[in-house]
Amino acid sequence: MPVDVLAVAAHPDDIELACAGTLLRLKASGRRFGIVDLTRGEMGTRGTPESRAAEAGKAAEVLGAEFRENLGLTDGGLERNRESELALIALIRREKPRIVLTSYPDDRHPDHRRAGELVTDAAFYAGLRKIETAHAAHRPQQILYFSTATMQPPTFVVDVTPFMEKRREAIRAFSSQFHDPSSAEPETVLSQKTFLEMVEARARHFGFLIGVEFGEGFVSKRPPRVDDPIAAFEGLEPGF
Numbered sequence: 001m002p003v004d005v006l007a008v009a010a011h012p013d014d015i016e017l018a019c020a021g022t023l024l025r026l027k028a029s030g031r032r033f034g035i036v037d038l039t040r041g042e043m044g045t046r047g048t049p050e051s052r053a054a055e056a057g058k059a060a061e062v063l064g065a066e067f068r069e070n071l072g073l074t075d076g077g078l079e080r081n082r083e084s085e086l087a088l089i090a091l092i093r094r095e096k097p098r099i100v101l102t103s104y105p106d107d108r109h110p111d112h113r114r115a116g117e118l119v120t121d122a123a124f125y126a127g128l129r130k131i132e133t134a135h136a137a138h139r140p141q142q143i144l145y146f147s148t149a150t151m152q153p154p155t156f157v158v159d160v161t162p163f164m165e166k167r168r169e170a171i172r173a174f175s176s177q178f179h180d181p182s183s184a185e186p187e188t189v190l191s192q193k194t195f196l197e198m199v200e201a202r203a204r205h206f207g208f209l210i211g212v213e214f215g216e217g218f219v220s221k222r223p224p225r226v227d228d229p230i231a232a233f234e235g236l237e238p239g240f
């Protein structure tokens, strides 16, 4: 059974930090989604590939993903080569997503940038019949990009207010990465208490843009169709 959405990112936890609320919202409306981590995060300062795999599994359970897979590509040097493209093409064809969520291909972390480019290219190539893999050609309808460190003005924002508590739970599943006063591992940007506060503030800012408490913003190369422009702006602070 195909998934509606495939969320793909370089490192386990990238998806949770950027779009867990949207995945929860999709799930609540009966949509099916899968998560693909391109690397095992083996270059991360804290945690081990094993502990991160366990954390990723726990987060996927909280989110209600149909599956979560790891392609085992190189962390801290993710490559856009044919082998990686073919692995992604095979996965996209197998799962037949209509929408793909991934990192905006411009970011402070080169792996995030490369992930965005790799996923974009693979999603297009997946539609070329003459590239032979186990499953028939399939091209997703659209790729939606989320920002990580470098903020991009969103094309649209998803209201995730009712899903924030679950979103926090999914993020907290990656306990090795984030603030933990009892941890003896080296401090990183992510492990500072202020990091998760920033992540939350970002969701508040996206929410502010659409007149709700919390939101997640996405960039799309094509604008989404809006059936009711009046309803689309309802509840926003009047102003232009």
Ligand SMILES: [Zn+2]
Residues within 6 Å of the ligand: 010, 011, 014, 109, 112
């Ligand atoms: Zn990352």
